[in-house]
Amino acid sequence: MYNANKVIIGIIVFLIFFAMPFWLNFGKVEALPKPELPKEEKKCIEDTDYMKAYHMKFLDEWRKTKVREGKVYYINKEGKIYKMSLQRTCMKCHDNKEKFCDRCHKNLVVQPDCWKCHLAPEEVKKWQ
Amino acid sequence: MNLIFSLIVLAILILIPLIGVGVLGLSSLFAIFIPYLAFAIFFFGLIYRIIDWARSPQPYKITTTSGQQKSLSWIKHSRLESPASSWEVYLRMFFEVFLFRSLFRNLRADFDGKRLIYGSAKWLWLGAILFHFSFLVIMIRHLRFFVNEVPSFVQKISAVDSFFQLGVPPIYITDILILAGLGFLLLRRLVDAKVNYLSYASDYFPLLLIISIALTGILMRLYVKPDLYAIKQLTYGLATFNPALPKGNLSMLFYIHLFLVSSLAAYFPFSKLVHMVGVFFSPTRNMPNDNRMSRHINPWEYPVKYVTYAEWQEKFRDVLEEAGIPIDEEWTNVAQK
Incomplete structure (x- = not known):
């Protein structure tokens, strides 16, 4: 092998870069934090699979219909009526932002801007 | 013809997970075994290519010299175009690898009436740089799926990349840029007759493959949402060598995305894409032009009787x-x- 030391440095740099997912986890493997679901309520507004994947679209839709069209109520697939409100409807059951929202969001680098205007239940409690 | 062939190969590649997971239900094969196999091929294949190239001798000094060679002290020499020391070679390689300096000098030949003229053509450089750097940022961003406590630089990059906050979830700037770059690189091969003439299936296929990967990724981010928590469970398991199929539903689109990425990784060491390591082994770029200072000994040379x-x-x-x-x-x- 010609220029062996340079080539070996090159291989090491290549491995360091492309094996990043492996060595960044080294020595601190643990179970992923699981979001805490509400204990009393078993059913969300729509079914769980849909909520897991599409909740951000769902909330965005709520925001648009409420703020821009002035509609207040949402009727789900089963015909149940909900008031469209993040703080009053969603967070009534999911009453802990840190244990429900943030666990996944932090873990997956999702940076929603909900809480720039809305108040998390923890904060509401502080002011009551 | 070349384009049609690559499109057919791509269609087959998309059909494989569709049938394999959708019909036959081989989820763990497509979610665990194939990705591992593909990345093993990627790592060992590339290291094999590196060592193979490093073992080939360079019999002659064939450095590209498009500038004044270093000679007498009062003649100003061109450090980048005709590097004389290894430090200058490093500098030239840096500009080559990170800024695609040779592409920046790309020329276009055309006829002005009967006269052959050359003009600067920076579009190729722009398309290449958009594509490569977007790809780099996208790869770094994907670390969020593989690491449990995502490092802060990944968070910062994601934040900057979704700076415009368009839509929910916000669209990434690099997603648009990579499609713009790839779109240009593909159109160039289709529209420009001269480039079209020398485009093979092996030129179209990587472009189409990476475009499909980008499109499935963008589709998953913006429209057909998968269960991201389940995906992270799978990918984190893969990265920690603790693979397990998550309980949640991994969407079909995710399987297609994963299979195309695996195909790209496995195809990488055997295709033109291996220019990623090849660029470091270009003898016209990585040799100093110091013929007059030190003699380049041909490694094949043996004492002749x-x-x-x-x-x-x-x-x-x-x-x-x-x-x-x-x-x-x-x-x-x-x-x-």
Whole structure:
């Protein structure tokens, strides 16, 4: 092998870069934090699979219909009526932002801007 | 024809997970086994290519010299175009690898009436740089799926990349840029007759493959949402060598995305894409132009056994004299010395 030391440095740099997912986890493997679901309520507004994947679209839709069209109520697939409100409807059951929202969001680098205007239940409690 | 062939191969590649997972239900094969296999091929294949190239000798110094060579002290020499020291070679390689300097000099030949003219053509450079750097950022961003406590630089990059906050979830700037870059690189091959003439299936296929990967990714981010928590469970398991199929539903689109990425990784070391390591082994780029300062020894060179005329004459002196062939005494003296 010609220029062996340079080539070996090159291989090491290549491995360091492309094996990043492996060595960044080294020595601190643990179970992923699981979001805490509400204990009393078993059913969300729509079914769980849909909520897991599409909740951000769902909330965005709520925001648009409420703020821009002035509609207040949402009727789900089963015909149940909900008031469209993040703080009053969603967070009534999911009453802990840190244990429900943030666990996944932090873990997956999702940076929603909900809480720039809305108040998390923890904060509401502080002011009551 | 070349384009159609690559499109057919791509369609087959998309059909494989569709049938494999959708019909046959081989989820763990497509979610765990194939990605591992593909990345093993990627790592070992590339290291094999590196060592293979490193073992090939460079018999001649063939550095590209498009600038003034270093010679006399009062002649200004061009450090990047005709590097004389290894430091200058490093500098040239840096500009080559990170800024695609040779592409920046890309020229376009065309006829002005009957006259052949050359003009600067920076579009290729722009398309290439958009594509490559977007790809880099996208790859770094994907670390969020593989690491549990995502490092802060990944978070910062994601934040900057979704700076415009368009839509929910916000669209990434690099997603648009990579499609713009790839779109241009593909269109260039389709529209420009000269480039079209020398485009093979092996040129179209990687472009189409990466475009499909980007499109499935963008589709998953913006429209057909998968269960991201389940995906992270799978990918985190893969990264920690603790793979397990998550309970949640991994969407079909995710399987297609994963299979295409695996195909890209496995195809990488055997295709033109291996220019990623090849660029470091370009003899025209990585050699200093110091022919006049130090001699480049051909690694093939071995001590050749030869006989001088004087030695030959000495050996056959008797026969030569007998045959009346004149003896060159001058040579004899040299041989005796």
